[in-house]
Amino acid sequence: MPASDTATLPILTGDDVVRLRQLVRTRALEIRLSLVDQTKLVTAASELARNTLVHGGSGSAVVETVEKGGRHGVRAAFVDSGPGIPDLDLAMTAGWTSGGGLGLGLSGAKRLVDEFDIDTEVGRGTSVTVVKWAR
């Protein structure tokens, strides 16, 4: 299931977020996601990469194409060693924000992808993995 073209990007600056968006788009094009699905995936990745930068302090992203039962998808995993999320249910609530943003990052990103997994521990960090499958 893991593919050969796994790429890891550091997320240390705003420019890295732009690079991450471009990488995700390239992968999405490779597996021929529809234009709308590409746009959704890249938008979700942008939200998550910004979370990694803003809330995690910094981190990295792993982007790869995956295959399951003949279907192709793009998987992106965002990992930081930041403060973690104390109340995950609250953080996943649309409109709730820890400050500054619109509170759409996590809940919005989840709506835009097919699979969404989040693992967080206070004091250790957060990792979010999303997958978008080609139809």
Next chain:
Amino acid sequence: MSPSVPILRLADALLVSIQVDLQDDDVMALQEELAEKIVDTSARGVIIDISAVDIVDSFIGRMFSSIAALSRVLDAETVVVGMRPAVAITLVELGLSLDGVRTALDLEKGLAILARLTRARRPLDEDDPGYDSEDLGDPVPSGS
């Protein structure tokens, strides 16, 4: 400074055409630069052309709302034009409502909206002798 986004003057409006993938700092810089340009040029309107933009996430969406609010405080109107269909679908699913932001399908329609909005406000201007209430849809009922 935001070297990647030129702000052009078009009659009494400012045209911002976003052509590259902006990072968050560029977005903030653009907002500040735009506020200064509105005051410097006494612009009555701002058009943000996003026809070349392939994603609008919550950060950029929030910028549109702040620019709209900011320009309103500075006596100008904002219209976002040229949103791609895939971007619109994604925005709605993301839950972004672009509060207070006017949109138009293309530049021409955006300019028409601005013209209507700013003309409707002209009766308040003392320095506009060319204004003739006959050619307006009478936005402000006069007399009674």
